[in-house]
Amino acid sequence: MDLIFEGIKKAFVLLVTLDPEVMGVTFLSLKVSVTATLISLVLGVSVGVALALARFPGRRVLVSLINTGMALPPVVVGLFVTIFLWRNGPFGFLGILYTPLAMIIAQAVIATPIVMGISLAAVQQLPEKLQLQILALGATRLQMVWILVKEARLSLLAAVMAGFGGVISEVGASMMVGGNIKGYSRVLTTATVMETGRGNFDVAIALSIILLLLAYLITLALTQVQQKERPR
Amino acid sequence: MKGIHHKVLLFAMGMAVLLCASFAQAQEKALILATTTSTQDSGLLDVLIPVFEKKTGYFVKTIAVGSGQAMTMGQKGEADVLLVHSPAAEKKFVEEGYGVNRRLVMHNDFIIAGPAEDPAQIRGMKSALEAMKKIASAKGLFVSRGDNSGTHAKEKSIWKQANLKYEGEKWYQETGAGMGQTLNVAAEKKGYTLTDRATYLALKKNLKLDILVEGDAILLNIYHVIEVNPAKWKKVNAKGAKAFADFMVSKETQDIIKTFGVDKFGAPLFFPDAGKKVEELGK
Numbered sequence: 001m002d003l004i005f006e007g008i009k010k011a012f013v014l015l016v017t018l019d020p021e022v023m024g025v026t027f028l029s030l031k032v033s034v035t036a037t038l039i040s041l042v043l044g045v046s047v048g049v050a051l052a053l054a055r056f057p058g059r060r061v062l063v064s065l066i067n068t069g070m071a072l073p074p075v076v077v078g079l080f081v082t083i084f085l086w087r088n089g090p091f092g093f094l095g096i097l098y099t100p101l102a103m104i105i106a107q108a109v110i111a112t113p114i115v116m117g118i119s120l121a122a123v124q125q126l127p128e129k130l131q132l133q134i135l136a137l138g139a140t141r142l143q144m145v146w147i148l149v150k151e152a153r154l155s156l157l158a159a160v161m162a163g164f165g166g167v168i169s170e171v172g173a174s175m176m177v178g179g180n181i182k183g184y185s186r187v188l189t190t191a192t193v194m195e196t197g198r199g200n201f202d203v204a205i206a207l208s209i210i211l212l213l214l215a216y217l218i219t220l221a222l223t224q225v226q227q228k229e230r231p232r
Numbered sequence: 233m234k235g236i237h238h239k240v241l242l243f244a245m246g247m248a249v250l251l252c253a254s255f256a257q258a259q260e261k262a263l264i265l266a267t268t269t270s271t272q273d274s275g276l277l278d279v280l281i282p283v284f285e286k287k288t289g290y291f292v293k294t295i296a297v298g299s300g301q302a303m304t305m306g307q308k309g310e311a312d313v314l315l316v317h318s319p320a321a322e323k324k325f326v327e328e329g330y331g332v333n334r335r336l337v338m339h340n341d342f343i344i345a346g347p348a349e350d351p352a353q354i355r356g357m358k359s360a361l362e363a364m365k366k367i368a369s370a371k372g373l374f375v376s377r378g379d380n381s382g383t384h385a386k387e388k389s390i391w392k393q394a395n396l397k398y399e400g401e402k403w404y405q406e407t408g409a410g411m412g413q414t415l416n417v418a419a420e421k422k423g424y425t426l427t428d429r430a431t432y433l434a435l436k437k438n439l440k441l442d443i444l445v446e447g448d449a450i451l452l453n454i455y456h457v458i459e460v461n462p463a464k465w466k467k468v469n470a471k472g473a474k475a476f477a478d479f480m481v482s483k484e485t486q487d488i489i490k491t492f493g494v495d496k497f498g499a500p501l502f503f504p505d506a507g508k509k510v511e512e513l514g515k
Contacts, residue, residue, distance in 0.1 A: 086308070086310055087309060087310055087465075087467045088308065088309055088310070088465065088467065092467065095262075097310075098264065098293045098295065179293055179294075179295045180295075180296070181293050181294060181295070182278065182294070184293070196412075196413065197269065197273075197409060197410035197412050197413045198273050198410070198412035198413075198431075198434070198435075199412035199413065199415060199416050199434075199435040199438070199439070200412070201438075
């Protein structure tokens with residue numbers, strides 16, 4: 001138990017003294033995961049909404065693939081992205097293995113199916129007649145889609161939070177494609193694993209606490225937006 | 233609405249291209265060093281790498297994995313230079329043409345650590361082989377890293393030399409984890425383990441394990457720097473690799489290695505050996 005207290009104390013000290021290495025690692029975590037979540041938001045919501053409203057042969061197969069994507073193990077994504085980005089691999093010419101950019105790509109691949117799958121369900125859940133009602137009132141197709149998105153706001157924001165949660169906490173892919181390079185591609189999760197492996201449990205616990213705080217603050221902000229009462 | 237969409241899309245695409253371009257350009261001065269977790273954990277590289285980067289302008293990407301994985305990365309041309317400590321595997325690596333200019337850098341030693349109670353009674357034994365035999369026969373618990381690291385390779389070589397069966401035995405457990413983690417598991421389970429002195433010293437304060445056997449020549453842990461063969465893989469940064477390897481054996485660096493760890497642990501963690509022959513070590 002005192003190990004946990006040691007960890008809490010250490011977290012407090014690291015934050016208050018603005019320890020440069022910890023700050024760097026925290027900002028990188030934020031940068032990488034927020035960017036990946038934004039990418040997954042754009043791709044996931046747009047495709048999810050489009051798929052929810054469309055009907056074509058093979059749609060169900062596509063939907064089941066997306067839903068399976070939600071269960072994609074992050075470490076498997078990491079392995080495959082590494083193989084693609086290897087110097088001697090198909091995208092080796094880009095030279096982006098062991099960079100934060102590669103981490104953003106891997107995390108976007110992990111988050112997008114999550115956001116897509118939940119967005120799809122969120123919009124498909126809306127009453128069918130609603131589409132027709134909105135169009136009947138004179139809206140263009142684009143305006144209709146926007147109104148439906150606003151109707152499904154609660155679930156869509158939950159989708160974004162699920163996507164963000166999935167990547168801010170992820171370690172396998174980030175370790176593999178980022179390389180956990182000090183001051184460059186080290187994030188809170190990979191640093192925690194490294195410190196645990198070294199036996200520095202107090203530092204590992206401190207980093208975990210900071211990670212939890214970060215995740216909480218971002219999710220709090222998103223929840224505020226989600227739960228905001230609509231002006232009547 | 234449509235006009236803005238187009239502009240945003242173009243802007244995003246432009247950013248993407250710029251980002252990729254800037255990353256690609258940075259690659260000539262980037263060097264991938266594949267090394268081991270114990271080397272990284274000792275903290276030595278945190279001191280040496282910035283010195284090298286400042287001196288040469290290279291950006292070193294230190295990827296710390298087990299010796300086995302480091303050498304596989306070298307075999308696939310995914311690393312430019314290796315700093316590893318698994319001599320038998322290294323020799324094979326060079327013989328098969330994957331590495332060139334294998335040079336001795338430094339050494340430290342392994343120790344056998346175990347619980348203070350020492351049920352197998354090996355404390356103070358001079359021969360590591362005999363000590364391991366006693367652990368096996370007393371059925372004292374032995375915790376291995378089991379991860380193809382340099383430490384694991386050394387451990388396996390001792391078992392082999394002592395002609396002992398360990399695979400699948402009830403007293404033998406593999407963690408598949410790094411040295412720090414493995415030491416913690418050994419301490420928790422009151423078992424014996426083979427560890428490099430540096431990691432042990434770094435964790436000693438909170439670790440309930442004692443040094444039981446040390447000093448045997450077989451326990452020497454020898455580090456070499458190997459440049460990945462550019463003839464096999466075109467994309468290897470051969471210039472950078474050579475610069476780093478030269479740096480590791482240079483007098484300046486060897487002096488840094490000689491005193492590293494003294495202020496923190498009272499004793500150096502590594503012994504610089506550039507230019508010596510392996511046979512001379514430890515004498």
